[in-house]
Amino acid sequence: MPKLRGVLLDLDGTLANTEDYNYAYATNKPVEELLEYKLYQFLRPVLKVISWEEFIELYIRANKEIKAELHGTAASHNRYLYIQKTLELCGINFVPDIIQRAVDFYFDEMLKKTVLYPGVLEGLKQMKFNQLSTCMITDFTADIQIRKIRKLGIMKYIDYMVTSEEAGADKPHVEQAVLALKKLHLRQEEVVMIGNNPKTDIELAHRFGLRSVLFDPRGLYQNQKGKETFYAQDFSEVMKWLGVPKVEYSRKKLLVLDFVGTLTTEKSMIEEVIGTFVRKDPAFVSAEYQLFRQGTITESEFWFRVGVSEVKKAHKAIDAAITIRRSVISLLEKLKKKYKLVLLTDFPQQWGRQIFENRGLDRLFDRMIFGGDTDFVKPDARLYNHLLTLYPDISPENIALVDDTQQALASGRDLLMHTILVENAASRHTAFVPDTIIKDILDLGQALEKNERVNR
Ligand SMILES: [Mg+2]
Incomplete structure (x- = not known):
């Protein structure tokens, strides 16, 4: 069997109790607690x-x-209808105004009661910590499902949703x-389907050739073996x-910082660093620089x-071209405490290590990973995976990634890291939206504090 790489998840009745106050399912609840009864009262x-x-x-x-x-x-689930x-x-x-208010009321009441089943949050986190991709597949309209997911606060553990x-x-x-498989x-x-309904979730998995888990938190099907591959009433058994x-x-926290464009006053490696002493066309220099970085040509x-004929002189010229403000250094000294x-x-x-040693900055870092230290370059996801293996005791959720390149941040985001973009004129916009955007690295302390307040 190929390695498990992704999980398809049903939402209603699988991750959360959204159906538990429906007339059809809540056979053991007092009538006053039913959503339909509340709706009736509202429409009185x-x-x-x-x-x-x-x-x-x-x-x-x-x-x-x-x-x-x-x-x-x-549309067959549409409460308006x-x-x-x-x-x-x-x-x-x-009576459209009443229908509209009644629908809002119905879902507000539902969301008040909506919670995750025990073990689900932990399970979703563990899936992401183990680098599984997750996609919710769910019968309903997107607007309502998005409201439920926002209420449940599980956005960052769900990579995609298909309604x-x-x-x-x-x-x-x-x-x-x-x-879902196309998106993933x-x-x-390579995937498993997890759902609470034998007729929909498990039947789909059966038809489509997926392994499946019938997760049955309400114990409705405990005595019958259906088409599921595995049956569980407890989410930890599913895991x-x-x-x-x-x-x-x-509880340790890691702050991962990029160098040029993030810590330096210079934004661009080719124009503002190498370009200060190399007089050739920047496009040509950039292409040659890529070859060097890939190891295709030597330094x-x-x-x-x-x-440039003398390598030593070139190193000196690069060192001279790099500016790290004193205020940036004192910021790092402060952040180092936390x-x-x-x-x-x-x-x-070959250039970087010396620059940091010359300025006594190497002591600020627990580790410095330069180009050539690993086999990977940004934004290769394997570079960020490598980082996780270097700090196996630190949760990816406690890692903040600071970079001026959005693609580099996107790789970290997929691993649950907090992404902070240092936006500058050289930043090229892509479809990726970082968690936080700052205009100057000096705003980093404040941005980190704000994020912690939100997540507390
Ligand atoms: Mg369901």
């Missing part, structure tokens, strides 16, 4: 003489009719899973079956090609 002023018993009968009928008419689509149809069945004319609204069909049609860039045999080991971390070959500092840069180690 227009329902007037209609009793709860009459209302719920008509509501269920409306529900069934909509589901039959719109079978297998996201249920409520509108119920009112129609009650002989009440079209039946987006895929065009409810489960067990396989469209959602097809789209994974194959069927065990997936073979995802529990990772324990210390002396690089200097020769760009017209964080382990790591320098992570593609800047060649």
